[in-house]
Structures are given as structure tokens and as C-alpha cells.
Amino acid sequence: MEKVLKAHIAKRKVKKAIKNDEWDIDLREYSQMDDEAAIVLAESEKVLDLRDLEVLTDKAAECLAIHNKSISLAKVYDLSNTAAKFLADKRSFIHFEMPTITEDFAKIFANGTAKLKMTHLKSLNGSDEHLAFAKYLKDTRMIIHCFALSDINDRILKEIPEFNKK
Secondary structure: OOOEEOHHHHHHHHHHHHHOOOOEEEOOOOOEEOHHHHHHHHOOOOEEEOOOOOOOOHHHHHHHHOOOOOEEOOOOOOOOHHHHHHHHOOOOEEEEOOOOOOHHHHHHHHOOOOEEEEOOOOEEOOOHHHHHHHHHHHHOOOHHHOOOOOEEOHHHHHHOHHHHHO
């Protein structure tokens, strides 16, 4: 059953996390979120655990991009280019479990500032976009979070020897 995180619930969860001096806001049970809830969460000063969220609207991504703490968006496998552009400019960590990424995703995030933990990414092809993304992972020191990366094109391996150690 799909659970939607609404603004009033987000407010309650933020308030509880602050009151209990919790490190993060546990929002794991929600698979969807309305844009008003994203506005509430963006203003919080806590790490956001949205690992079960499956859908992220462009407006929600825009709001969450200004949030200055880490966010887990593990189950968000498909982002619009607009949402990706907002999140790419985030100034903290984002956790994704996408097994593959498109060239558009790779290009957008390669030019961004967010630090991505891509824990289930399995492959990087030899495209210019994937090469740029691989360089971005190296430059942001996020290669260590690519636990599942097993299919790496030779072009990337040649240009970025750090991937040979995976």
C-alpha cells in the first residue's frame, strides 16, 4: 500500500526529531510525498531518510535541493531531467540505489556539486557522459560508495585507474 507523506505529517516528524535530538528524520515508510511536505523537510536541519520514496516531483526536488543535510533517496530510480538538475546543485550527500544511469543523468550530475552515494550502480559504459560521471565520482571521492560497480568500460578504466581497484 502506498503511503503519501503530507505536510502536516512532515511537520510532526521534524518536530519530534528536534525534540528528541535525533540525528535524522526517519521517513522510511513513505513511498510518495506531496510538494508541501518537501517544503517542510527542506527547512529542517536534520538528515532525511526517504529511502522508500519512489517518486520525486520536480517541485519536491527543487525544495530538497536547498536542504543542507544528506538525503537518502534510495528507491528513486527515475528522475526527470529537471529534478536531476535541481538535485545536482545540492551541497551535500544524496544516496541513490539506481542500478543503471542514463547519459542525461550522468551528464547532469557530472556538472553538479552534490556528492552521490551510488551504492547499487552496476555499470558505466564508455560514453562521454559516463566518463564525465566517472571523473566526477573520482573528484568527489565517491568511488568508494560504488559497491556494486562491476561492469566498467575499458575507456573509463584506462582514464581513471582508481576504478581498477573496485
